[in-house]
Amino acid sequence: MRVLTAILALLLSSPAAAEDCQTCSMADACMKEYVKATSEAQRATKQAIRDWKQNLDRKASAELSSRGVLALQDAMEAQVRSELERLKGTHTTKTA
Known part of the structure; x- marks a missing residue:
């Protein structure tokens, strides 16, 4: 019977009584601070991931x-060599 009375007393106690409780106030403040800190950490993490991806994109680009410049340079050098060889061959056949 005493347990039932204690439960009823807890259920019927007003929210104002909970606000007056030092432990409840501290726990509430702690939870608010935790939520704020985790929210900021999530935002910072998302921003860091975006920055990292952009850096990877720039690096890859x-x-x-x-690589493209080197390939183009190699192709142009090969074409110039080929043209020089062709011109040398034309020049030697004309002089012969």
């Missing part, structure tokens, strides 16, 4: 650009 620069690497691909560099």
Whole structure:
């Protein structure tokens, strides 16, 4: 019977009594601070991931650009060599 009375007393106690409780106030403040800190951490993490992805994109873009320039340079050098060889062959047949 005493347990039932204690439960009823807890259920019927007003929210104002809970606000007056030092432990409840501290727990509420702690939870609010935790929620705020986790929210800020999530925002910072998302921003860091975006920055990291952008950096990877720039790095990959620069690497691909560099490879493209080297490939183009090699192709042009090969074409110039080929043209020089062709001109040398034309020149030797005319002089012969």
